Amino acid sequence: xxxxxxxxxxxxxxPPSLAISTVIFALRPSATSxxxxxxxxxxxxxxxxxxxxxxxxxxxxxxDESLQDAAARNLRETTGLxxxxxxxxxxxxxxxxxxxxxxxxxxxxxxxxxxxxxxxxESENVRWFRADRLGELAFDHHAIVxxxxxxxxxxxxxxSVAYHLLGEYFTLAQVREVYEAVLDRQLDPANFRRxxxxxxxxxxxxxxxxxxxxxxxxxxxxxxxxxxxxxxxxTP
Amino acid sequence: xxxxxxxxxxxxxxPPSLAISTVIFALRPSATSxxxxxxxxxxxxxxxxxxxxxxxxxxxxxxDESLQDAAARNLRETTGLxxxxxxxxxxxxxxxxxxxxxxxxxxxxxxxxxxxxxxxxESENVRWFRADRLGELAFDHHAIVxxxxxxxxxxxxxxSVAYHLLGEYFTLAQVREVYEAVLDRQLDPANFRRxxxxxxxxxxxxxxxxxxxxxxxxxxxxxxxxxxxxxxxxTP
DNA sequence: TTAGTTTTGGTCAAGTTGACCATAACTACG
DNA sequence: CGTAGTTATGGTCAACTTGACCAAAACTAA
Numbered sequence: 001x002x003x004x005x006x007x008x009x010x011x012x013x014x015p016p017s018l019a020i021s022t023v024i025f026a027l028r029p030s031a032t033s034x035x036x037x038x039x040x041x042x043x044x045x046x047x048x049x050x051x052x053x054x055x056x057x058x059x060x061x062x063x064d065e066s067l068q069d070a071a072a073r074n075l076r077e078t079t080g081l082x083x084x085x086x087x088x089x090x091x092x093x094x095x096x097x098x099x100x101x102x103x104x105x106x107x108x109x110x111x112x113x114x115x116x117x118x119x120x121x122e123s124e125n126v127r128w129f130r131a132d133r134l135g136e137l138a139f140d141h142h143a144i145v146x147x148x149x150x151x152x153x154x155x156x157x158x159x160s161v162a163y164h165l166l167g168e169y170f171t172l173a174q175v176r177e178v179y180e181a182v183l184d185r186q187l188d189p190a191n192f193r194r195x196x197x198x199x200x201x202x203x204x205x206x207x208x209x210x211x212x213x214x215x216x217x218x219x220x221x222x223x224x225x226x227x228x229x230x231x232x233x234x235t236p
Numbered sequence: 237x238x239x240x241x242x243x244x245x246x247x248x249x250x251p252p253s254l255a256i257s258t259v260i261f262a263l264r265p266s267a268t269s270x271x272x273x274x275x276x277x278x279x280x281x282x283x284x285x286x287x288x289x290x291x292x293x294x295x296x297x298x299x300d301e302s303l304q305d306a307a308a309r310n311l312r313e314t315t316g317l318x319x320x321x322x323x324x325x326x327x328x329x330x331x332x333x334x335x336x337x338x339x340x341x342x343x344x345x346x347x348x349x350x351x352x353x354x355x356x357x358e359s360e361n362v363r364w365f366r367a368d369r370l371g372e373l374a375f376d377h378h379a380i381v382x383x384x385x386x387x388x389x390x391x392x393x394x395x396s397v398a399y400h401l402l403g404e405y406f407t408l409a410q411v412r413e414v415y416e417a418v419l420d421r422q423l424d425p426a427n428f429r430r431x432x433x434x435x436x437x438x439x440x441x442x443x444x445x446x447x448x449x450x451x452x453x454x455x456x457x458x459x460x461x462x463x464x465x466x467x468x469x470x471t472p
Numbered sequence: 473t474t475a476g477t478t479t480t481g482g483t484c485a486a487g488t489t490g491a492c493c494a495t496a497a498c499t500a501c502g
Numbered sequence: 503c504g505t506a507g508t509t510a511t512g513g514t515c516a517a518c519t520t521g522a523c524c525a526a527a528a529c530t531a532a
Contacts, residue, residue, distance in 0.1 A: 012237035016297060017253055018340060033520040060250060063338055067329035090466055091327040091342045103298055104254060106327045147466050173478080177480070181418070191521065198519095214478040230326055230383050409509080427490060429511070434488095450509040451497040 016102040020070040021058030023148040026117035050138035071108035085164035108134040113218035163222035171217035252338040257294030259384040262353035275366040286374035319346035321400035376438035399458035407453040
């Protein structure tokens with residue numbers, strides 16, 4: 001479609017194929033400590049290459065859907081979930097990502113809320129893994145997950161992404177646990193509290209979380225949209 | 237309409253075509269004020285759709301080059317330049333970006349140094365424009381440039397990207413002018429200086445810039461690599 | 473009733489930022 | 503030659519932010 005130098009016809013004869021994949025993060029309690037940790041669903045490959053290995057959910061882009069729609073679709077297809085946050089991560093196009101053919105993957109990353117994540121489909125070929133306990137994955141998917149985790153850590157520090165891992169109402173301690181899980185370090189409760197109270201997007205509710213073992217914490221609500229992507233700020 | 241594992245073959249029969257485009261930024265003195273401003277090269281479309289309008293340089297992805305190589309190639313082909321910074325911007329895949337066919341564009345953005353930029357090829361069909369004085373562009377390229385400018389402003393504030401718009405040696409005032417051009421506001425010279433002096437990647441040289449009208453400023457050098465992309469940190 | 477724990481509000485020192493002042497060092501021009 | 507003009511450079515000060523830490527409030531469990 002652009003300007004042809006010479007061998008355009010050759011190139012177009014064997015175009016790289018295009019796929020959409022999604023890294024889906026959700027919070028689940030750790031089996032050992034019980035504290036929330038980051039998990040993600042993977043699908044088992046049922047054909048070569050990398051048959052039997054776990055891989056990111058993904059598939060081809062159909063002609064009548066946008067990139068983001070395709071990502072949302074394969075999220076729904078593999079887990080049955082709707083994301084509370086969905087953003088493009090990166091387009092991976094190295095020459096030897098797949099041993100059999102050239103594939104360009106446009107990868108999205110998503111966050112789902114724990115109430116949803118609890119209902120997620122799981123089966124012989126779809127299973128959730130702790131993000132920091134992954135074995136060998138198909139293709140370059142391990143590096144992709146690492147990059148997605150890096151992006152998550154970054155967005156967390158600067159942005160307003162933590163709340164999309166929580167339900168509509170949450171305590172400040174729950175937000176802190178998200179930060180501690182993602183950043184992998186302890187945070188001072190009092191200082192963390194002070195920072196959140198200074199952001200206008202966190203709204204106090206009159207409610208308290210009852211049933212805990214100690215002083216009942218106040219419940220808060222997040223008001224504010226993310227949206228810095230081209231896909232999220234103007235109509236595509 | 238969504239998942240019907242049936243018509244996979246239909247989809248693959250008409251795959252969206254894949255293109256690589258590049259937003260290339262360089263500093264040039266403003267025609268009016270003489271202060272440095274952000275410019276970028278565009279190419280005139282010589283066929284439909286949008287024939288006659290200006291567009292980002294771009295082209296198809298050939299089977300033996302990575303995405304980044306393709307971006308560097310069409311940068312070289314249209315301007316004759318080598319970038320001092322090159323990073324993936326975003327993959328644009330809206331359904332109606334092109335009126336004739338479905339195109340997914342993986343867009344890169346680049347910075348070139350002014351010594352290089354001065355030598356840039358310019359012709360009837362390749363011309364440089366001020367980034368803040370663009371007319372109507374082909375496709376969704378105007379929105380793409382806006383997003384690239386937003387990313388440039390962001391990277392500037394947090395990262396170490398300004399030096400890639402300058403030569404190897406520069407004065408602190410030149411760095412400040414870059415920030416002022418990109419952020420579009422005046423900065424206090426003394427405060428700005430203090431901040432740069434506190435970053436270890438800026439190295440004092442013994443040299444001074446001679447020939448100015450006033451006190452000769454000291455020359456500095458940038459030591460440090462950028463690199464946070466998947467393409468730039470590990471081998472792809 | 474008391475011990476244990478979490479929530480919540482507060483202080484304090486160290487560091488950072490923006491506004492501003494003053495001197496140094498050069499050119500241009502009379 | 504001397505002085506005005508301009509930029510470079512170094513510094514101060516108040517406002518704000520951050521991390522470390524203290525202490526009271528409020529609940530449960532025993």
